[in-house]
Amino acid sequence: MVARVRIPDVVRRGQPFDVRIAIQHVMETGFRFDDSGRTIARNVIHTLVARYDGVEVYRAELGSGIAANPYLQFWITAPASGVLELSWIDDAGVAGSERVPVTVRD
Amino acid sequence: MAADTPMKGRRRDVLALALAGGSGLLPLLPPGAAQAQMPTAPPPLGSGYALLVPKATQGAPVRAGRVTVDAPTLADNGHSVPVRIVVQSAMQPDDHVRSITLLSDRNPRPVIMKAWLGPRAGRAELATRVRLNGTQRILALAEMSDGTWWSGEADVVVTESACLDGS
Amino acid sequence: MRAVLPCAWLLAVVLACAGCTVRESADPGTTGVHAAPVRPVPLQQGSVFAPPSVQAMQADEFENPGMLWVARGAKLWRQPEGSGARSCADCHGDAGSMRGAATRYPQVDPASGQLLDLEGRIMQCRSERQQAAPLAWESEPLLALTAWVAFQSRGLPMQVSIDGPARPFFERGRERYQQRVGQMNLSCSQCHDANWGRQLGAETISQGHGTGYPVYRLEWQGAGSLQRRLRSCLSGVRAEMFPYGSQEHLELSLYLAWRAGGLAIEAPGVRR
Known part of the structure; x- marks a missing residue:
């Protein structure tokens, strides 16, 4: 699963900054049929969690109403330089994660 | 908001035009399709x-x-x-x-x-x-x-x- | 099916008289089947005809979902494959070696005399040089590699050769472009030469250039090749779709690439 994460070039101590993530995933709704008429099982990334130095800072539960190749933007604050870890899992149990080092400036 | 209705209306107008003017195209229309396009009042936005x-x-x-x-x-x-x-x-x-x-x-x-x-x-x-x-x-x-x-x-x-x- | 039916009728009604609408152009005799090949004036990218929000999505390097395919392609480029466990990078080096490559496809392979598009070249390299299992047309790995290679030529003008061995392919592609097909009896030219810039429902008809391919299309909820887009057009006019990898696709692609000559590659494009 390919994913891309983007944070601003400059992060200020204690100031909110935005995190953007895009994950390559079909987000199969469970409402489509294959060529032989069988239902294609639902398979969406149902949970995404952001942790900063191990502390959960954001959690999202996603459904089939999220567009394919999900794109999410949210805000967090960093009290000090550290590592932002994003992890997610889909209905098939396939998990992914990305780690982004964050350097804060005063 | 009523934006839903005029848009659908426009599509129906186009269909009517096709039925009136494009009689050569008529055989392509599956039976019942015209009926399926008859106006039905959509539920008001947000009623759910x-x-x-x-x-x-x-x-x-x-x-x-x-x-x-x-x-x-x-x-x-x-x-x-x-x-x-x-x-x-x-x-x-x-x-x-x-x-x-x-x-x-x-x-x-x-x-x-x-x-x-x-x-x-x-x-x-x-x-x-x-x-x-x-x-x-x-x-x-x-x-x-x-x-x-x-x-x-x-x-x-x-x-x-x-x-x-x-x- | 019922939802798309009125749209199909719209297409029929709007384009029924497309044949008699001749756009004013710098070139005389723009539309007839026997006319000399002409190009729209001025030439305009596919993205120009996309809604502003879609244009913005394409322009932003992060927001563009096609960049996920480019990112995957970059990984695959370095991944050893086949009996010799060689990666693309082992022969070609890094990204720089592919700069400009996409501007010259489709092109005739000198060894076999076959016309190859970019996908075809990647597949050939994979089977002959890497001796790896073939990638299926329109498969995700092939789209990713193609997107990555095409991305290296972003901003460079299209410049395919239509001379020498390419000429017969070009001529057949040009004829096919003018050929009326399908239940709607429409040619490519009737939309993309005679009616570009005009509205078709919520759509603005483009000039039909392939410079953004592979594109991320919202309608597809994923990336797709120019061949897939041609199949979409064919199904739109209710014609039989050409099989992936067929001569019809390749010849038409060569004509389109010539027709887009000078336009910059904008892959991965984003389309509605």
Whole structure:
């Protein structure tokens, strides 16, 4: 699963900054049929969690109403330089994660 | 919002034109198709939330306000509609947004997403791209740290592709 | 099906008289089947005809979902494959070696005399040089590699050769472009030469250039090749779709690439 994460070039101590993530995933709704008429099982990334130095800072539960190749933007604050870890899992149990080092400036 | 109706009306006009003028094309029309296009009054936008919202808040009362839902008035495609939700909040340890829920009363699964924030978020804002099963009113709920619930909404007209894509 | 039916009728009604609508152009005799090949004036990218929000999505390096395919392609480029466990990078080096490559496809392979598009070249390299299992047309790995290679030529003008061995392919592609097909009895030219810039429902008809391919199309909820887009068009006019990898696709692609000559590659494009 390919994913891309983007944070601003400059992060200020204690100031909110935005995190953007895009994950390559079909987000199969469970409402489509294959060529032989069988239902294609639902398979969406149902949970995404952001942790900063191990502390959960954001959690999202996603459904089939999220567009394919999900794109999410949210805000967090960093009290000090550290590592932002994003992890997610889909209905098939396939998990992914990305780690982004964050350097804060005063 | 009445934007749903005129648009459908225009499509029906086009169909009528095709039936009147393009008699050579008539045999392509499957039986019953014309009847299927007869006007039916769509339910008013947002009428599904009377049932959906109490489920999402577990019965807690909801006040309108403090939540802004930013979505295109006219979406290019129902498969990917950009949505931004902003909640007015100080985002301090004693006064912050606990969760944001995005609902659709026209999608087969009404809860599009639910996000848990905290004071560490610093800003109560999120953006994503959603699937919308046709023209509708979408609604966002914000749960505050004091236990109150607030809501905001946006109407989105979803346009369709002009060409049938069987690729 | 019922939902798309009125749209199909719209297409029929709008374009029924397309044949008699001749756009004013710098070149005389723009539309007839026997006319000399002409190009729209001025030439305009596919993205120009996309809604502003879609244009913005394409322009932003992070927001563009096609960049996920480019990112995957970059990984695959370095991944050893086949009996010799060689990666693309082992022979070609880094990204710089592919700069400009996409501007010259489709082209005739000198050894076999076959016309190859960019996908075809990647597949050939994979089977002959890497001796790896073939990638299926329109498979995700092939789209990713193609997107990555095409991305290296972003901003460079298209410049395919239509001389020498390419000429017969070009001429057949040009004829096919003018050929009325399908239940709607429409040619490519009737939309993309005679009616570009006009509205078709919520759509603005483009000039039909392939410079953004592979594109991320919202309608597809994913990336797709120019061949897939041609199949979409064919199904739109209710014609039989050409099989992936067929001569019809390749010849038409060569004509389109010549027709887009000078336009900058904008892959991965984003389309509605």
